Amino acid sequence: MKGFGIDFGTTNSLIAYFNPEIAQEPGAFMDAGRPHPSLVWYKPDSNQPVVGWEARKQMNQVENRMGHCFVHSVKRLMAEEREVPIIGTTRKPAREVGADILAHLLGHARKTLPVAAQGLDSCVATVPVNSSGRYRRELRRAAELAGLHVESFTHEPFAAVFGWFFAQKTDLHRLPPTKVLVFDWGGGTLDITLVQVQDGRIFELGNSNLDHCAGNEFTDKLTGLVRDKFVKRTGLTVDKLILDAEARDRIWVNVEDAKIKLSEDASAQVNVPNYTYQEGNIYDLSENVARQDYEERLKSDVDAAKAKVYDCLHRAGVEAASVDLVLLIGGTSRTPLVHQMMHEVFVTKVVPVKDADSIIAKGAAVIAAHKWKPYLVKPVTVKLADKSFLSLFKHGQTLAAPLASKSFTFYCVDGRNGSAHLLFYEQQRPNDAAIQKSLNCNLSVPTAQTVRTVSDLDRIMVSCYVTQDLTIQVEAMSSSQGSKESVEIQDICYGLEIA
Amino acid sequence: MDSKSPDANLDSTIYLASNVWTRPDGEEPSPWEAVEHVPGDLRVQFLGASLDKRNIALTLNTRQQEELTAYLFWLPHGAEVKLTTIPTRKPDPGRT
Numbered sequence: 121m122k123g124f125g126i127d128f129g130t131t132n133s134l135i136a137y138f139n140p141e142i143a144q145e146p147g148a149f150m151d152a153g154r155p156h157p158s159l160v161w162y163k164p165d166s167n168q169p170v171v172g173w174e175a176r177k178q179m180n181q182v183e184n185r186m187g188h189c190f191v192h193s194v195k196r197l198m199a200e201e202r203e204v205p206i207i208g209t210t211r212k213p214a215r216e217v218g219a220d221i222l223a224h225l226l227g228h229a230r231k232t233l234p235v236a237a238q239g240l241d242s243c244v245a246t247v248p249v250n251s252s253g254r255y256r257r258e259l260r261r262a263a264e265l266a267g268l269h270v271e272s273f274t275h276e277p278f279a280a281v282f283g284w285f286f287a288q289k290t291d292l293h294r295l296p297p298t299k300v301l302v303f304d305w306g307g308g309t310l311d312i313t314l315v316q317v318q319d320g321r322i323f324e325l326g327n328s329n330l331d332h333c334a335g336n337e338f339t340d341k342l343t344g345l346v347r348d349k350f351v352k353r354t355g356l357t358v359d360k361l362i363l364d365a366e367a368r369d370r371i372w373v374n375v376e377d378a379k380i381k382l383s384e385d386a387s388a389q390v391n392v393p394n395y396t397y398q399e400g401n402i403y404d405l406s407e408n409v410a411r412q413d414y415e416e417r418l419k420s421d422v423d424a425a426k427a428k429v430y431d432c433l434h435r436a437g438v439e440a441a442s443v444d445l446v447l448l449i450g451g452t453s454r455t456p457l458v459h460q461m462m463h464e465v466f467v468t469k470v471v472p473v474k475d476a477d478s479i480i481a482k483g484a485a486v487i488a489a490h491k492w493k494p495y496l497v498k499p500v501t502v503k504l505a506d507k508s509f510l511s512l513f514k515h516g517q518t519l520a521a522p523l524a525s526k527s528f529t530f531y532c533v534d535g536r537n538g539s540a541h542l543l544f545y546e547q548q549r550p551n552d553a554a555i556q557k558s559l560n561c562n563l564s565v566p567t568a569q570t571v572r573t574v575s576d577l578d579r580i581m582v583s584c585y586v587t588q589d590l591t592i593q594v595e596a597m598s599s600s601q602g603s604k605e606s607v608e609i610q611d612i613c614y615g616l617e618i619a
Numbered sequence: 620m621d622s623k624s625p626d627a628n629l630d631s632t633i634y635l636a637s638n639v640w641t642r643p644d645g646e647e648p649s650p651w652e653a654v655e656h657v658p659g660d661l662r663v664q665f666l667g668a669s670l671d672k673r674n675i676a677l678t679l680n681t682r683q684q685e686e687l688t689a690y691l692f693w694l695p696h697g698a699e700v701k702l703t704t705i706p707t708r709k710p711d712p713g714r715t
Binding site: 580 | 636637638639640641643645647648650651653654656657658661664665682
C-alpha cells in the first residue's frame with residue numbers, strides 16, 4: 121500500500137508519496153518548502169535540461185542568451201499536442217518538455233524517498249476538471265517517458281479534498297454527511313468541484329471550469345498595466361516598443377513575482393533593466409503598480425469566476441448555504457479580490473488552507489496508495505425523440521479496469537437535415553430521471569437525407585466504452601452512410617468508495 | 620472529436636431536438652416502433668395523407684399532431700416543440 125500522486129501544473133508542479141503503513145499523512149517533495157516551477161531551461165551546450173527553481177533564477181540572469189531557451193506553461197501546449205522550439209531550429213513535442221519536468225520531480229523525490237519505495241513506478245495523476253481526453257493521453261505519455269506509469273487520473277480539486285481531510289487527520293468513515301466546495305484557480309484553469317462525503321464514499325456532485333482565464337492571463341494583464349505605466353512615463357508609443365525574447369522572459373519573471381507580492385501588499389515594484397531600445401536609446405523599466413489598479417483589470421474575470429461557482433452549484437442542485445466547507449487553492453485564489461468574492465458567496469464557510477501548494481499532490485498520493493477505484497456518480501444519458509432519456513451507463517458503473525463497453529441501436533426518426541443528433545446528458549440524481557442536465561456534448565452522425573417510407577429510416581449503431589483516461593468514448597455510424605463518428609465525454613462526475 | 624472542441628459547444632443542445640429513438644430497455648427496436656416517434660410533418664409524408672383534419676386525427680398520435688401544427692405555422696424544422704400534452708410511450712405489443 122503505497123503510491124505517488126502527481127500535480128502537474130501550468131505554473132508549478134509537485135509529486136507526493138504516501139504509505140499509510142509507515143506514515144499517517146502523505147509527504148510532498150517540495151524544493152526548499154516551495155513547489156517546483158514548471159519551467160525548463162534548454163542550453164545550447166548541454167543535452168541535460170534544467171528544471172524548476174534553478175531555471176527560474178537563470179531566466180532573469182542569463183546574459184548573452186543566444187541559443188538558450190526557456191519553456192513555461194507547457195501544460196497548455198500539451199493539451200493542443202503542440203511542438204515547442206528548443207534550440208535553433210530544433211523542435212520538441214510539448215509532451216517531451218512535460219516529461220523533462222516529471223523526470224525532474226521524480227528524480228528529486230527518489231533522492232529522499234524511503235528505501236522501500238525506491239522501485240515504485242506508478243502514480244495517480246491529477247487533471248483539470250473537463251480536461252480533454254487528448255491532454256490526458258499526452259500526460260500519460262509524458263509520465264511514461266519520465267519512467268512513471270499513470271495508474272489512473274483524478275480531478276485536481278477532487279484530490280484536494282483527500283489532501284485536506286488527511287492533513288486534518290479526519291476519519292472519513294465517521295464524518296457526518298459533508299459538502300465541500302473546492303475552488304482551484306491556478307495558472308492555467310479555474311476548476312470548481314462540489315464534493316459530497318457520505319457513508320464511506322466521496323463523490324462529485326458537480327463540476328465547473330473556466331479555460332484560458334487564469335494566472336497566465338492575470339500575468340498578461342499585469343504586464344499590460346506595467347507597460348502602460350512605462351509608456352506613459354517615457355512618452356514612447358506601445359506599437360514601437362521593441363522587445364527581444366530575453367526582455368520578454370525577464371519581464372515575465374518579474375511580473376510573476378510582482379503578482380505574488382500584490383496578493384499581500386498594496387503595491388509592488390517591477391524592475392527590468394535594458395527593457396527596450398528606441399532611436400539609439402536604451403530604456404530601463406522601473407514601475408510601481410498599485411493593487412487597486414491591478415484588481416480593476418481583473419474585475420471581469422472575477423465576475424466570470426463567480427458565475428462559474430453558481431454554475432457548479434446549479435449543476436449539483438445545491439444552494440450555496442448548504443455547502444459546509446470551501447477550500448480556496450491555487451496561486452490565483454490568493455488574490456484578495458478573489459477572496460472577497462468567495463466570502464461574499466459563502467460567508468464563513470471559506471477556510472484557510474495552510475498547505476495549499478501541496479494539497480492536490482498529497483490527495484492524489486492518498487488515492488494511489490489505497491488503490492481506490494472510481495465509479496460513475498451521475499448516469500450518462502442520451503436524449504430520445506420522445507423527450508425521454510436512455511441511460512448509456514448507470515450510477516455505480518466502475519470507471520476502472522475491466523473497462524465497460526455497451527452497444528445500442530437507434531433509429532434516426534428524422535433524417536431530413538442529413539444527420540442524426542446524439543445529445544448527451546447527465547442525470548442529476550441516480551434514481552430520478554426527471555432532472556437531466558446537458559453535458560453540452562453532441563455527436564452528429566451523417567444519415568440519408570431522403571426519407572420517403574418507414575423502411576428509409578436510418579439505423580444508428582452506437583458503441584460506447586469507458587476509457588482508461590476516466591472518459592467515455594462514443595462511436596456511431598448510420599446504416600446508410602457508414603462513416604464512423606466519435607466523441608469523447610470527459611465532463612463526468614465520479615466518486616470513490618473508501619469503505 | 621473531443622467534447623471540448625469548439626464545434627461541440629457551438630451546437631447548443633438547448634434548441635436542437637433529438638431525432639433518434641430506441642427502446643427504453645436498450646433493445647433494438649423495429650422501424651415500425653420507431654415510426655411512432657417521427658415528427659408529425661414527416662409522418663404525414665410517409666402515409667401520403669392529406670392535411671385533412673380527420674385523416675390527421677386518425678393517423679398521427681397526439682404528439683405528432685402538435686408537432687405538425689408547430690412546424691407548419693411557427694417553428695423552424697428541427698427545433699424542439701414544447702408539447703402541451705405529456706408524451707407517452709405506446710405499450711410494447713411484443714412484451715409482457
